[in-house]
Amino acid sequence: MLASRAFVGLTLRSLASVGVDVTLPQFRTLVVLAVRGPQRSSDIAEELGVNPSTGTRMCERLVRKGLIFRMPDPGDRRVVRLGLTRSGQDVVDRVLAARRAELVRIVAATAGTWQPAVTETLTAFAAAAGEVGEPDWWLGWSASAEPS
Structure with missing residues (x-):
């Protein structure tokens, strides 16, 4: 629990240091979009473990802040996907x-305390938690996805 609090505190300090008006759950939404690419709001809600209505409201706030945008799904025009704007990607990058x-x-x-076993254990912990590895982060972001 102590390490968990330290990591949350580190993320909050990182958010504060770049001077963005984004809550921790909103930042997590931006990270989901950065890693996974455009998503439906229901997919984001599921990823974050919140009710779909909560996810939709959070995404609406991020749209109003200019950090994410809406776009039709190319496979089904009835579906709306959300993607990161350049400003949203900039927030993720800076944080x-x-x-x-x-x-x-x-x-x-x-x-002096970092040994291969510690690094391997933390990597396995992150994988079990569903986190995407560092080399795979760039796969979700496409500058061409944002409308002109």
């Missing part, structure tokens, strides 16, 4: 850069 810098500092301060 992750701040978080990465803080993690580098923390790992450097505890360098």
Whole structure:
């Protein structure tokens, strides 16, 4: 629990350091879209473990902030998908850069305790939690997906 609180605190500090008006659940929505690409609001709600109406309201707020946009599904015009705007991707990039810098500092301060077993265990933990690995992050973002 202590490590979990530390990671949440690190994310909150990273959000605050870039001066964006985004809550932690809203940021998680942006991350889902960055990793998975355009999604229906119901898919986002399921990923976040919230009611569909809660997910829809959160996405509406992000649309109003200019961080995500709506687009028709090419396979079914009745379906609306949500994607990241360039501003939304910029928020994700800046927050992750701040978080990465803080993690580098923390790992450097505890360098003597990091062994291959610790790294492997944390990697397995992240995989079991459903997190996408660092090399796969870029797959979800396409600058050409945003309407002109």
